[in-house]
Amino acid sequence: xxxxxxxxxxxxxxxxxxxxxxxIGLVEGDPADxxxxxxxxxxxxxxxxxxxxxxxxxxxxxxxxxxxTAVGRGLSFAPVLCGLLGFxxxxxxVMLNVRQLxxxxxxxxxxxxxLFVGVPVVAMFKxxxxxxxxPGPRR
Numbered sequence: 079x080x081x082x083x084x085x086x087x088x089x090x091x092x093x094x095x096x097x098x099x100x101x102i103g104l105v106e107g108d109p110a111d112x113x114x115x116x117x118x119x120x121x122x123x124x125x126x127x128x129x130x131x132x133x134x135x136x137x138x139x140x141x142x143x144x145x146x147t148a149v150g151r152g153l154s155f156a157p158v159l160c161g162l163l164g165f166x167x168x169x170x171x172v173m174l175n176v177r178q179l180x181x182x183x184x185x186x187x188x189x190x191x192x193l194f195v196g197v198p199v200v201a202m203f204k205x206x207x208x209x210x211x212x213p214g215p216r217r
Contacts, residue, residue, distance in 0.1 A: 147205040149197055157193035160186055 088094045164186030171179035 144205075144208065147201070147208045149201045149204070153197055153200070157190050157197060160193055161190035164190055 088098055164183050167179060167186060168183035171177075171183050
């Protein structure tokens, strides 16, 4: 941190910065003109005319929907419903001053959080199982 503060002290003082720029060779011509920073060229020439690896048209194609891999509607709404039920229970626990009801509300919030993570994981596993299954009738 001390080195950062020392560098900031040099860069924030115009005279010290000019002396530093002179020392490392960034100043050309009259030192009174201030530091001259030589920037790289802005011209760009691609190595290949057409880059075969740069095909990203797949990003703009619509995703295929397969109802066999989707999670059920009830499971999709379970995290939200559990969170709302936890909120209502929490309000009731505060209004009635019941500790057991408060513990139930906290448990519902934790369950809601787990479901928010778990439902997409279930959907990914269902999709992966379907993709790895060979085509044909189920047994």
